[in-house]
Amino acid sequence: MLSRLMSSSIRSLDRECNCTVRLLDDSEYTCTIQRDAKGQYLFDLICHHLNLLEKDYFGIRYVDPDKQRHWLEFTKSIAKQMKSQPPFTMCLRVKFYPPDPAALREEITRYLVFLQVKRDLYHGRLLCKTSDAALLAAYILQAEIGDYDPGKHPEGYSSKFQFFPKHSEKLERRIAEIHKTELIFMEVCLLVEYFQSCGGGRGGTCAVGMLVQ
DSSP, rough: OHHHHHHHHHHHTTTTTEEEOOOOSOOEEEEEEEOBBHHHHHHHHHHHHHHHOGGEEEEEEEETTTTTTTEEOOOOOOOOOOSOOSEEEEEEEEEESSSSSGGOOOOHHHHHHHHHHHHHHTOOSSOOOHHHHHHHHHHHHHHHHHHHOTTOTTTTTGGGOOSSSSOOOEEEEEHHHHTTTTOOOHHHHHHHHHHTTTSSSOOOOOOOOOOOO
């Protein structure tokens, strides 16, 4: 009897695997899934964890042993897509930028899109002109530290933040100037321009490559 119970428990463990999903705020969501679970099951778990209702803009990405990135297909088994052994590590990312950010209803959706924009800027994956890059960075600065306060923000305060892979002192000064005058980037027309150029909408993907002159 005991041996049958132990055997059953071992078989049950063999059918399970652990997954860790890195979220956009760099926190991690860990869960145990059945080996035959499909991508949709894991995605629904994450969305429930985040209370994320506007799901269509997001996806789960993973990196294979050859360092190639892939989007997890929701209709297929997770274990069959992964080319490595469990535990599996993946990340939640914005897959489609919204064509009209003003139409986003949920605060959590807007926050996650903001985090993706911030990440794409930092890794050089968002294509825009230098003037627009400064505006984007000023918005991030506003979100991080609030309104400009001369008592709290001495000369050169913006240099403490790394917005891009590399940038000049001139660009840093421009970011601070915009932040001081509260000319923040979150104007719908500018966002729409970026996201449409990224291939925004249900059929598009995030832009790749950013030029900051």
